[in-house]
Amino acid sequence: MIITITLMFGLIGVVMGSFCNAWAIRLLKGESIAKGRSKCPKCHHQLAWYDNVPLLSYIILWGKCRYCKKPISAQYPIVELASGLLFAGLYLHFLPTTTQGWVILVLWCLLSVFLIASFVTDWIELVLPDNYTVPAIIVSLLIALAVSFIPGQGIVWSILLQRIIQLGIFVGIYCALYYGSKGKLIGDGDIRLAAVLGLALALPQLLVAVFATYVIGAAIGSFCILTKLKTRKDVIAFGPFLIIGLYIGLFWGEQIARWYQHLF
Numbered sequence: 001m002i003i004t005i006t007l008m009f010g011l012i013g014v015v016m017g018s019f020c021n022a023w024a025i026r027l028l029k030g031e032s033i034a035k036g037r038s039k040c041p042k043c044h045h046q047l048a049w050y051d052n053v054p055l056l057s058y059i060i061l062w063g064k065c066r067y068c069k070k071p072i073s074a075q076y077p078i079v080e081l082a083s084g085l086l087f088a089g090l091y092l093h094f095l096p097t098t099t100q101g102w103v104i105l106v107l108w109c110l111l112s113v114f115l116i117a118s119f120v121t122d123w124i125e126l127v128l129p130d131n132y133t134v135p136a137i138i139v140s141l142l143i144a145l146a147v148s149f150i151p152g153q154g155i156v157w158s159i160l161l162q163r164i165i166q167l168g169i170f171v172g173i174y175c176a177l178y179y180g181s182k183g184k185l186i187g188d189g190d191i192r193l194a195a196v197l198g199l200a201l202a203l204p205q206l207l208v209a210v211f212a213t214y215v216i217g218a219a220i221g222s223f224c225i226l227t228k229l230k231t232r233k234d235v236i237a238f239g240p241f242l243i244i245g246l247y248i249g250l251f252w253g254e255q256i257a258r259w260y261q262h263l264f
């Protein structure tokens with residue numbers, strides 16, 4: 001049963017990944033997601049539904065457009081596969097047995113849709129649109145409310161208050177970084193992502209997420225400079241690191257924090 005539901009979540013994730021990718025690319029171009037069928041970005045041939053099946057079409061077409069034979073960006077299958085794994089991982093992480101558990105899982109899936117789309121736009125064009133970050137903050141607030149709810153007791157205000165304090169401290173630090181560096185170190189969209197982390201994660205998860213963000217950022221930044229993909233002067237998007245850090249914090253934060261405490 002668990003395997004079936006995990007596969008189902010994986011499948012939903014792949015489809016959502018495909019949607020987020022299309023949404024993000026159209027948003028960057030100023031087009032509506034509701035506007036017409038997808039076209040090949042190279043030859044502009046309208047794609048049939050069978051050219052557009054997430055993951056499968058890419059594999060069957062061997063990564064090339066059916067009409068012009070030019071390569072399809074690997075971004076599509078990568079985002080689709082990553083989203084599938086993420087959704088399956090979310091189900092396995094929460095393994096809900098209560099209504100509250102299911103509510104929290106569904107909220108995390110919804111939050112992930114906005115975060116995947118943010119990841120794509122920030123990665124490609126260094127923008128974190130309010131269309132994604134603002135709904136993400138609202139969903140995070142709902143997550144904070146859902147985890148603060150204890151059946152029979154209602155909302156436990158001390159748990160909710162802790163999330164609000166996390167939010168305040170975290171957003172405060174990011175505002176200082178933003179205004180202190182005049183927007184050179186991080187962007188204002190990163191402040192909104194910081195609000196998401198502050199609300200959605202519990203304290204040990206949040207600390208691990210912050211740490212992971214900087215380790216991954218430093219590692220990928222150095223890698224890009226060493227391999228001359230980027231120079232020291234290039235701006236590297238920070239949002240994707242925050243998003244990866246958030247999921248590391250969610251999935252492994254408690255274990256990493258416990259392991260760290262045992263060291264001392």
Ligand SMILES: [Zn+2]
Nearest residue numbers: 040043065068
């Ligand atoms: Zn084409």
